[in-house]
Amino acid sequence: MIMAKVIGNVWATRKEESLNGLKFLVVKPLDYGRESDAPTFIAADVVGAGVGETVLVTKGSSARKVLDKDEAPIDAAIIGIIDMVEVEKAYLV
Amino acid sequence: MIMAKVIGNVWATRKEESLNGLKFLVVKPLDYGRESDAPTFIAADVVGAGVGETVLVTKGSSARKVLDKDEAPIDAAIIGIIDMVEVEKAYLV
Amino acid sequence: MIMAKVIGNVWATRKEESLNGLKFLVVKPLDYGRESDAPTFIAADVVGAGVGETVLVTKGSSARKVLDKDEAPIDAAIIGIIDMVEVEKAYLV
Amino acid sequence: MIMAKVIGNVWATRKEESLNGLKFLVVKPLDYGRESDAPTFIAADVVGAGVGETVLVTKGSSARKVLDKDEAPIDAAIIGIIDMVEVEKAYLV
Amino acid sequence: MIMAKVIGNVWATRKEESLNGLKFLVVKPLDYGRESDAPTFIAADVVGAGVGETVLVTKGSSARKVLDKDEAPIDAAIIGIIDMVEVEKAYLV
Numbered sequence: 001m002i003m004a005k006v007i008g009n010v011w012a013t014r015k016e017e018s019l020n021g022l023k024f025l026v027v028k029p030l031d032y033g034r035e036s037d038a039p040t041f042i043a044a045d046v047v048g049a050g051v052g053e054t055v056l057v058t059k060g061s062s063a064r065k066v067l068d069k070d071e072a073p074i075d076a077a078i079i080g081i082i083d084m085v086e087v088e089k090a091y092l093v
Numbered sequence: 094m095i096m097a098k099v100i101g102n103v104w105a106t107r108k109e110e111s112l113n114g115l116k117f118l119v120v121k122p123l124d125y126g127r128e129s130d131a132p133t134f135i136a137a138d139v140v141g142a143g144v145g146e147t148v149l150v151t152k153g154s155s156a157r158k159v160l161d162k163d164e165a166p167i168d169a170a171i172i173g174i175i176d177m178v179e180v181e182k183a184y185l186v
Numbered sequence: 187m188i189m190a191k192v193i194g195n196v197w198a199t200r201k202e203e204s205l206n207g208l209k210f211l212v213v214k215p216l217d218y219g220r221e222s223d224a225p226t227f228i229a230a231d232v233v234g235a236g237v238g239e240t241v242l243v244t245k246g247s248s249a250r251k252v253l254d255k256d257e258a259p260i261d262a263a264i265i266g267i268i269d270m271v272e273v274e275k276a277y278l279v
Numbered sequence: 280m281i282m283a284k285v286i287g288n289v290w291a292t293r294k295e296e297s298l299n300g301l302k303f304l305v306v307k308p309l310d311y312g313r314e315s316d317a318p319t320f321i322a323a324d325v326v327g328a329g330v331g332e333t334v335l336v337t338k339g340s341s342a343r344k345v346l347d348k349d350e351a352p353i354d355a356a357i358i359g360i361i362d363m364v365e366v367e368k369a370y371l372v
Numbered sequence: 373m374i375m376a377k378v379i380g381n382v383w384a385t386r387k388e389e390s391l392n393g394l395k396f397l398v399v400k401p402l403d404y405g406r407e408s409d410a411p412t413f414i415a416a417d418v419v420g421a422g423v424g425e426t427v428l429v430t431k432g433s434s435a436r437k438v439l440d441k442d443e444a445p446i447d448a449a450i451i452g453i454i455d456m457v458e459v460e461k462a463y464l465v
Contacts, residue, residue: 001303001321001355003289007125008180010096012149014140015173016159024094024149026125026180031318032286032305038318039124039131042094042149047293051181056291056303056321058354061154061247061340061433065352066295073151073158073172076094079352080294087287087305088330100218101273103189105242107233108266109252117187117242119218119273132217132224135187135242144274154247154340154433166244166251166265169187193404194459196375198428200419201452202438210373210428212404212459225403225410228373228428237460247340247433259437259451261430262373280396280414280448282382310411311379311398317411326386335384335396335414337447340433344445345388358445359387366380366398367423 002038003030003082004057006049010042018072025049025078027057032087043076056080095131096123096175097150099142103135111165118142118171120150125180136169149173188224189216189268190243192235196228204258211235211264213243218273229262242266281317282309282361283336285328289321297351304328304357306336311366322355335359374410375402375454376429378421382414390444397421397450399429404459415448428452 008026012019023045029038046066049055055078063077064070101119105112116138122131139159142148148171156170157163194212198205209231215224232252235241241264249263250256287305291298302324308317325345328334334357342356343349380398384391395417401410418438421427427450435449436442 001323001353002318003321005184007184008178010149010175011177012173012175014176015149016140018158019172026178028125028184029318032307036318039095039122039129042096044094047295052184056289056294058352060354062343062352062354064155064158065297065343065350071158073155073170074094075151075153075155077352079298080291082289082291083293084290085287085305091284091286091307091331098277100277101271103242103268104270105266105268107269108242109233111251112265119271121218121277132188132215132222135189137187145277157248157251164251166248166263167187168244168246168248191463193463194457196428196454197456198452198454200455201428202419204437205451212457214404214463225374225401225408228375230373238463250434250437257437259430259434259449260373261432261434280416280446281411282414308411311400315411326388335382335387337445339447341436341445341447344390344436344443356445358391359384361382361384362386363383364380364398370377370379370400370424 001056001058004028004055005030006051006053006055016073043078044074045078047078047081049078049081054082056082094149094151097121097148098123099144099146099148109166136171137167138171140171140174142171142174147175149175187242187244190214190241191216192237192239192241202259229264230260231264233264233267235264235267240268242268280335280337283307283334284309285330285332285334295352322357323353324357326357326360328357328360333361335361373428373430376400376427377402378423378425378427388445415450416446417450419450419453421450421453426454428454
């Protein structure tokens with residue numbers, strides 16, 4: 001999983017039918033000890049995350065596991081709101 | 094998922110049988126706050142996207158979920174046409 | 187999927203049993219509007235591609251879908267020979 | 280799999296239900312012969328790893344195989360504590 | 373798949389139970405026409421590869437297909453020992 005900051009919303013009226021009702025958010029990956037250069041991407045949200053929150057994002061086939069039927073074509077999902085991170089900075093040098 | 098711009102079409106007469114009838118488009122990944130350096134790639138289209146449109150693209154095994162039988166060997170699919178994106182620019186600095 | 191140029195052949199006598207009979211080709215990813223810096227890799231071929239041809243390559247679990255039984259441990263497969271690509275260059279700047 | 284150093288802990292109270300009871304650690308990828316520039320990420324832990332330990336991390340759908348029911352949406356898991364690595368340095372030049 | 377050079381061994385006594393008996397090797401990705409900058413990683417070995425050999429490596433869920441029961445959490449496996457590679461150098465410029 002990666003940590004990411006929710007930075008926006010995406011709307012798509014015309015879309016694959018199984019996506020109806022899903023909320024899509026723009027997220028920016030976060031890294032420790034330096035600024036992340038990973039590009040922003042879009043994740044489906046099932047935990048009610050909002051813009052500005054730091055979240056836990058899963059990718060690939062595991063993202064589908066947040067759905068009841070595992071059948072919508074999503075490849076990224078927000079699976080938690082991060083409360084706190086504790087990092088041993090000595091290991092980052 | 095990623096946002097991408099549809100920039101072209103691909104034709105392949107000789108191909109794996111299960112791909113017959115599928116439309117393949119060339120897409121260019123988009124990023125926020127800077128130009129994307131991600132390479133162009135090819136996605137199957139099931140929503141009727143056209144050149145110049147901004148689309149939502151899913152990758153990996155999830156791409157197969159747009160097909161009726163989950164059996165064609167595709168690893169990227171356009172799953173929506175993006176109408177609007179709203180991004181909190183403060184989070185991009 | 188990505189577009190790639192077939193640039194060579196690979197031989198491996200000692201290999202996982204389920205791979206017997208499969209042909210492995212060295213491919214070089216192609217990008218539009220600039221030279222690709224993606225590394226070469228090896229793809230299984232089921233469409234009869236040859237060195238010098240431009241092909242459509244699928245990766246990940248979808249590559250196994252080209253096989254009859256979905257059980258050989260391949261993660262990349264050539265699924266089509268590309269005849270023509272038409273790209274709107276205005277979108278590449 | 281990759282080798283990584285465990286560098287911290289992550290807490291998320293509000294999360295996908297199936298994640299309850301799982302421990303999430305921040306890991307930093309390690310490389311041989313040079314410093315890794317791969318970003319830190321979050322892995323579920325099932326072997327009892329602690330901060331400072333060098334671990335073996337698996338990614339993608341394989342991460343779910345460490346769970347009893349294969350249903351939690353995780354895409355990275357610590358699957359071993361590394362005791363020793365022996366590398367032939369001649370091959371790294 | 374990628375070509376890689378086997379450069380070392382990894383030992384992990386404390387590990388996920390289903391990994392018992394598997395051999396883990398450190399591999400360095402190889403590229404054609406230039407030196408690879410891809411990081412080293414760890415692959416399970418089922419073909420009896422040794423340090424110094426050039427091997428064919430599969431990644432992702434396909435790696436699990438080398439196992440009898442498809443249940444161990446591995447995401448990379450050596451599936452062949454490469455005897456010979458023939459590349460048309462003209463295509464590498």
